[in-house]
Amino acid sequence: MPSLQSLRGMVDLLPDAIGLWQHVEASAREHFRRAAVAEIRTPLLEVTELFARGIGEATDVVGKEMYTFLDRGERSCTLRPEGTASVVRAAIQHGLLSQGPQRLWYGGPMFRYERPQAGRQRQFHQIGLELLGFADARSDVEAIAIAWDLLADLGVGGLALELNTLGSPDDRARYRGELVAWLEAHRERLDPDSQQRIATNPLRVLDSKVPDTQTLLAGAPTLADALCGESHERFARVRQGLEALAIPFELNPRLVRGLDYYSHTAFEITSSQLGAQATVCGGGRYDGLVQQLGGAPTPAIGWALGMERLVLLLSQAAHVSAPAAVPDLYVVSRGEAAEALALPVARRCRASGLVVELDGSGAAFAKQFRRADRSGARFAAVIGDAEASEGLAVLKDLRGERPEQRLAIAALVDVLRQLLARREPVA
Template sequence: MSQLQSLRGMVDLLPEQTRRWQAVEAVARDHFRRAGVEEIRTPLLEVTDLFARGIGEGTDVVGKEMYSFLDRGERSCTLRPEGTASVVRAAVQHGLLSQGAQKLWYTGPMFRYERPQAGRQRQFHQIGVECIGVSSARSDVEAIALAWDLLAALGVQGLELEINSLGTPEDRQHYRAQLVAWLQERQDQLDADSQERLSTNPLRILDSKNKATQALLADAPTLLEALSPESAQRFEQVQALLGQLAIPFRVNTRLVRGLDYYGHTAFEITSDQLGAQSTVCGGGRYDGLVEQLGGAATPAIGWALGMERLLLVLEAAAKANPEGPAAQLTAPTPPTVYLVNRGEAAEAAALGLARNLRQAGLAVELDGSGAAFGKQFKRADRCGAPWALVLGDGEVEQGQVRLKALRGDADEQTLAWADPTTDLPLLLNALQQR
């Protein structure tokens, strides 16, 4: 019988990787707590119409990449390809917006049928923030600062913020007409994907990765030139506030987001930690989305970062600076004690001793191999524990356990432990003082 394998683009997270993910999530959770951002959890599966209406039927995500199927009730369902639409749907459905502005964050898997590559799989994971019910330029900058400071706290180096304004729907419509007219005169110079987008979603051509198309676009009209005076003034306020916070940025007039709901401020945060600039976070303002999904007209801004790409960046940062925060974050957390034990009586006693120490708050790894003491000590040393407790049948008979330092040159001690009500506190005290 052939061995079963995971589907292409669906990747297992093994214990070492999971530990790193948990460390990132813990930093993010504390970061958001201090900013008054509350967690929300939404289903993996939604009605397809949520994303068709929210993301836009002309986008690559909806047109080519979604995992959609009919359920037993003949309803079209989709595994969520992004988090924003689900969060907005939940906020509308449960009346959260009647309680005032909402600052929400989420984490979890998303699904897109695209070519797997380093840092991006068909099942990928995001951490995202949605600030719903806020409209000012200041709220844009607060959202950007949340992302920037989180990445800095994680130890990501070489950060660069790129911003652009997509203006109002009227601004974009005006610009779209200018851009299409300009591109139609040069249609034969566009790559195949861009020629297709010319009639469906021409603004996405600005984000083309084709080098020839990028070179051609250098002379194209820009969205900034099409902004109304009010939109231009708003974008100037965003830049001024970023300057006040000393967050460096670069205006990128070609920056557009791949989802139709964005308007006004759009941004990406990149890092050169992998050698070339690599996007680790992106987002923007989406004032029309709540109304598109059945709620009242409500301003909002949000962003998301990809966990797979972020972990690659953190691994590179840890190698570049072994003493830096990224290295500390991705380093394993060793147990306080490794319990070496051998012999019939010792193995039975070690089980109870490990349990008592764990209940008292210590991290204890119990060796269950029954191997020779020498092999167990090698494993104890590899796991990084600073201390080993050694329990053999002789120690059990005498009601004792040996405490041996695995790091440093502290003298070995023999401690009593047989009666947990009287001896365990002494043992704990000896461990915790070292």
């Protein structure tokens, strides 16, 4: 164990893993582009109050998971634990919403101080969508569809969309009252955890994993029954919209999003192949948040997708492999004059768009050829002192399909481009 290593839960992405990440990022970018969603980038560090107010003081995220510290000006700062609050803050701060509804996406690292486990790190990465200023149920459906299509396009199988409604804030408050009353009445038969949660987060009791508690809960009042007519109608329209798009979903009445700002539509996309942290994408409607953070009342819906979990799924799938960056040309040189010439040659080839790896080791030819072979390059340019003195290079086909060819360095680029162009359709 080296004396200096990364902090717990802070993971290095090594070169071998990066291809998959770039693939996911490129795919997300393309899906957002097609859906006319603009990117927004906000700081990783915000005033603590933003999250305390936005996410909710009582939530686990704010209560015990934030990286919070005082900066040199004694201001309480927090490394963002999620993206929505920052995006909303930025939209308010820059008056974006007075220009009309905003379709925004973001991506990047988030920080939560939790025990790491499969699919969970302290620094993790999310890609998220926020549709600000959209009230209609159709925007809920569109937001879900964008996530669903992205995941489908990436080739992630075995996904399930779980759907619920939390009702309006009024519905929720009313239901919360009913539920707490009922739970109190049955307190003795609940497990200790659930008893605790009556006060802290009663809706969470519904999601208890204790079998006896679950049996008991069959008789509890349901949120569905507490919905007002309008909320009911709204949820029906979301379901119909998904059906019209042939996006399959399961109703999950126990699906309760943890952050305070959610209302009405809540959803998660989960995979059975992920271990305990099965949610790849989660989101919902948050009509009250913009106002709560000081903006004009603005309806909104959004989601966030966990990159680590998505990459985990993709790396499990045998067929998904990111293409490695294989050089077109590997430049081998030995001898003072030759080595001096090698970099200019490489540079000229690179300028024309070729991928060129330069062996600057000055090692024996045998060693350099060995590395050239391992690099996967199709061709090698060999420059020794004999060539250097005449301004030549030997072009060698590393798959042995063509005899070696001595040519002027000036001609190297053109010859290579021709040879590679001819191959391309085959590959």
